[in-house]
Amino acid sequence: xxxxxPDEIPLSQQAIAVxxxxxITAIVASGIFFSAFNPRDLLPFNLDADLSPLAVYSIxxxxxxxxxxxxxxxxxxxxxxxxxxxxxxQGQ
Amino acid sequence: xxxxQANTSEPVLYEAHKKIYPRETSGYFTRLRVISLxxxxxxxxxxxxxxWNGHQAILFDLPGRKFYLFGLTLWPQxxxxxxxxxxxxxxxxxxFTAMLGRVWCGYACPQTVWTEAYLWMERKIEGNRGQRMKxxxxxxxxxxxxxxxxxxxxxxxxSLWTGFTFVAYFTPVEVLAGRLLSLSLGxxxxxxxxxxxxxxxxxxxxxxxxxxxxxxxYARFQSAMFDSDTLIVAYHPERGEPRGxxxxxxxxxxxxxxxxxxxxxxxxxCPTGIDIRDGLQYECIACSLCIDxxxxxxxxxxxxxxxxxxxxxxxxxxxxxxLVRPRIMVYAGILxxxxxxxxxxxxxxVPLDLDVIRDRxxxxxxxxxxxxxxxxxxxxxxxxxxxxxYKLTAxxxxxxxxxxxxxxxxxxxxTVYQLVVRLQADEFNLEARSVPxxxxxxxxxxxxxxTVEEARFVGPGKS
Numbered sequence: 120x121x122x123x124x125p126d127e128i129p130l131s132q133q134a135i136a137v138x139x140x141x142x143i144t145a146i147v148a149s150g151i152f153f154s155a156f157n158p159r160d161l162l163p164f165n166l167d168a169d170l171s172p173l174a175v176y177s178i179x180x181x182x183x184x185x186x187x188x189x190x191x192x193x194x195x196x197x198x199x200x201x202x203x204x205x206x207x208x209q210g211q
Numbered sequence: 212x213x214x215x216q217a218n219t220s221e222p223v224l225y226e227a228h229k230k231i232y233p234r235e236t237s238g239y240f241t242r243l244r245v246i247s248l249x250x251x252x253x254x255x256x257x258x259x260x261x262x263w264n265g266h267q268a269i270l271f272d273l274p275g276r277k278f279y280l281f282g283l284t285l286w287p288q289x290x291x292x293x294x295x296x297x298x299x300x301x302x303x304x305x306x307f308t309a310m311l312g313r314v315w316c317g318y319a320c321p322q323t324v325w326t327e328a329y330l331w332m333e334r335k336i337e338g339n340r341g342q343r344m345k346x347x348x349x350x351x352x353x354x355x356x357x358x359x360x361x362x363x364x365x366x367x368x369x370s371l372w373t374g375f376t377f378v379a380y381f382t383p384v385e386v387l388a389g390r391l392l393s394l395s396l397g398x399x400x401x402x403x404x405x406x407x408x409x410x411x412x413x414x415x416x417x418x419x420x421x422x423x424x425x426x427x428x429y430a431r432f433q434s435a436m437f438d439s440d441t442l443i444v445a446y447h448p449e450r451g452e453p454r455g456x457x458x459x460x461x462x463x464x465x466x467x468x469x470x471x472x473x474x475x476x477x478x479x480x481c482p483t484g485i486d487i488r489d490g491l492q493y494e495c496i497a498c499s500l501c502i503d504x505x506x507x508x509x510x511x512x513x514x515x516x517x518x519x520x521x522x523x524x525x526x527x528x529x530x531x532x533x534l535v536r537p538r539i540m541v542y543a544g545i546l547x548x549x550x551x552x553x554x555x556x557x558x559x560x561v562p563l564d565l566d567v568i569r570d571r572x573x574x575x576x577x578x579x580x581x582x583x584x585x586x587x588x589x590x591x592x593x594x595x596x597x598x599x600x601y602k603l604t605a606x607x608x609x610x611x612x613x614x615x616x617x618x619x620x621x622x623x624x625x626t627v628y629q630l631v632v633r634l635q636a637d638e639f640n641l642e643a644r645s646v647p648x649x650x651x652x653x654x655x656x657x658x659x660x661x662t663v664e665e666a667r668f669v670g671p672g673k674s
Contacts, residue, residue, distance in 0.1 A: 132425075139426055154290035157276060172274035173382070177399045 126203070137195055141187030148183040149176070230347070231420060233330065234340040234479035238503025247318040248327050256372070259379035264596070271381050277625065283557070284625065286594055288564060295553050302549065304429070306542040308436040312443050316430070316496035322422050323496065325373075325415035326482070329366060336362045340479060366416050367408075374408030420483040424494055434493065439524040440533050444497050446477075446488045446519045447527065454488075460513050470514050477501035477519060487519055562594035563601075565652045565664040574669045582612070582635040583670045590629050591652065593622040599654040603632070607648035608668060609640040634668060644672030 158175040170178075261268035263281050270279040278285040278293070285292060307314060316323060337343045337358055349355055378400055379387050390396045396404070414422055423430050437443075451471030457463070463470050471488065478486045480500045485492050487501050505519040525532050570586035578584050593599060601620040605613045612635040622628040634648060648668045654660035 135426065150290070150293075153273075154287040157287070171397065171399070173397065173399045176273050177402065 126199075128199070133195060137188055137191040141184055141191045144187040145180055145184035148187070149180045152183070153179065229484070231482065231484040232340045232343050232479075233482045233500075234476065234504070235334060236480045236500045236503045236507070238506055240499035241503045244318055244327075244498065244500075248324050251319060251321075251324050252328060256376050259376060259384045267383050269380065270383060273381055275625075284562075284594060284596065286564075286592070288592075289560075292553070292557065295549065299546070299549055299553065302542065302546045305436050306539070306546055308433055309438065309441060309538050309542055312437065312441050313433060313495070313497035314442070316423065316433075317498035320496075322414060322427070323482075323498070325411055326419045328369070329415040330419075330482075332365045332369065333362060336365060366412060370408040370412040370416075371404065373411045374404040374406070377407040378403050420494070420496075423483060423496055430493060430496075436538075438536070438538055439530075440536060442521055442523060443491055444487065444495065444499055444502060444519065445491065445522050445527060446471075447517075447522075448488070451488065451518050459511065463514075470509070470512075470518050472508065472512060474508055476504045476508055480504040561660060561662060562596075563652065563654070563660050563662050564592040564594065565650060565662050566590040566592070567650055567664045567666040569666060569669075575671070578635060581638075583638050583641065583668075584633050584635045585668050586631065586633050587650075587666060588629065588631055589650065590627055591620065591622050592627050593624060595660065596624050598623045599656060599660060601660075602653045602655055604651045604653075605632075605634055605648055606651070608636045608646055611636050611640075611648065611668075636668065636670070638670060641668075641670040641672070645669050 153176060158172070158179065162170075162175065258269055259267065263279070266279055268279070268281050272279065276287050278289075304315060333343065337346055346355060346358065375387070375391070381403075382400060387396075387400065390400070418426075448469075450469060452469045453467070454471035454473040455466075455468045456473055457466050457468060477488070478484070478501075480503075481487070482498060482500070483494045483496060485494045487495065499521065502519050502521065506516040509516050509518055523532055566589065568588045568590070570588065573586070576584050589603070591601065599622060601622065603613065603615070603620060605611055613632060614635060615630060615632040617630045620628060620630065646668045648666055650664045650666065652662050652664075
């Protein structure tokens with residue numbers, strides 16, 4: 120198999136490279152966070168009354184995932200753009 | 212830009228991916244593998260149905276912030292145990308990898324277990340390898356559509372059952388089933404059932420070996436645990452080469468060939484689509500199906516078995532094998548030590564917790580009797596499975612008095628009891644502005660149920 124240049128990495132592969140590690144990170148982050156803090160003590164009363172505990176934990180997990188996704192997207196973006204930049208310098 | 216390549220490369224998930232149609236095998240390792248896979252699937256689907264002392268045997272009760280593991284109830288404070296268990300699992304993986312190679316990948320990894328389950332359904336519905344390949348190549352007809360629809364129905368049903376079971380580890384299964392039957396499943400329960408179902412469906416139905424090849428971190432670093440005495444699945448080129456086809460029962464030497472008849476069955480049975488004869492590859496999940504496949508061919512040819520077999524690098528090169536070696540000793544040593552520490556710690560665990568919060572509004576006040584008074588809020592957490600009466604005392608200052616409106620402290624099992632207490636001391640006995648004091652909490656009916664918590668007592672200080 121020839122190695123791919125950054126522009127040839129399929130979008131689906133990039134999506135998995137972002138979503139998958141951030142999913143694992145989000146599990147670890149929510150585990151640590153929610154074992155240290157009870158969401159009941161953090162939320163304002165009206166929100167706490169409106170949301171079931173499962174909803175709070177789920178939204179918390181999804182927010183952690185979103186944060187980790189942002190970080191992974193940044194890593195992927197800089198890696199690819201740096202490769203492209205160095206590649207174009209080599210091509211000159 | 213890569214426009215020229217863009218024209219030739221199709222939109223694929225990873226490298227130009229060819230769907231793998233693993234051929235069915237039979238034999239000793241195939242049977243061993245089926246036993247392992249069925250057992251593990253059984254454990255997964257049956258565990259939420261088990262009961263223990265009036266609750267679900269294993270339940271991660273998120274709303275109640277309690278984890279039930281048979282007789283043990285873990286609270287958020289016990290998160291360290293879960294972390295320790297994960298570290299233990301990691302170390303066990305290191306140990307078994309060093310000993311037995313990728314036995315985890317081939318026999319126990321959820322990715323393997325569910326992939327095989329989905330492949331089994333595919334085989335039952337679409338037929339053997341040849342039939343499946345023909346079916347996929349054929350144009351869509353009513354018959355093909357019916358077969359594909361049947362497979363999808365089986366896959367989706369199994370996925371939904373898997374997703375339901377997953378959520379049943381977090382919401383008691385009878386509650387969940389009741390809500391499902393009355394169509395009143397909450398939005399988040401529905402979300403997680405569907406999320407997990409979809410992940411299973413995608414991973415086991417379509418991604419399959421690509422998860423192992425591209426997404427699994429263990430597959431990338433497992434070689435670091437390997438040494439020359441680690442069990443591997445290997446082809447023996449010195450016996451097999453030069454490979455070539457020949458008629459049955461022909462002596463290999465008589466035609467100038469090795470034992471490998473180049474039938475490619477070992478490649479066809481491989482769930483990751485590699486050729487084991489190319490040597491040890493990181494794609495190999497050591498499922499050992501090629502061993503059974505090749506042994507079957509050797510039997511037909513009346514050649515001795517074991518052209519592909521479990522071996523070690525040392526054994527294959529004719530060197531001495533070492534079962535016990537420093538790497539194994541170190542892994543086993545750390546593993547045993549941590550296991551011992553964990554067991555000791557859990558058996559020493561006192562199911563009682565005391566939290567002391569000083570009143571933040573006033574540092575101290577003076578009572579009518581001229582004593583210095585501090586106010587504290589105490590939270591008593593009874594993590595035991597029965598209720599207890601507790602005795603509360605405080606010490607740290609001469610003549611320290613503990614005053615509370617609560618006559619008896621009775622805490623139900625698994626609940627938090629909150630009370631306000633006042634500590635009073637004579638200013639004469641205060642050595643400094645802030646003095647440490649200790650609250651002692653002791654169950655009246657159990658000597659081991661006791662805990663100590665330190666707090667600060669603040670006074671005007673010596674002038």
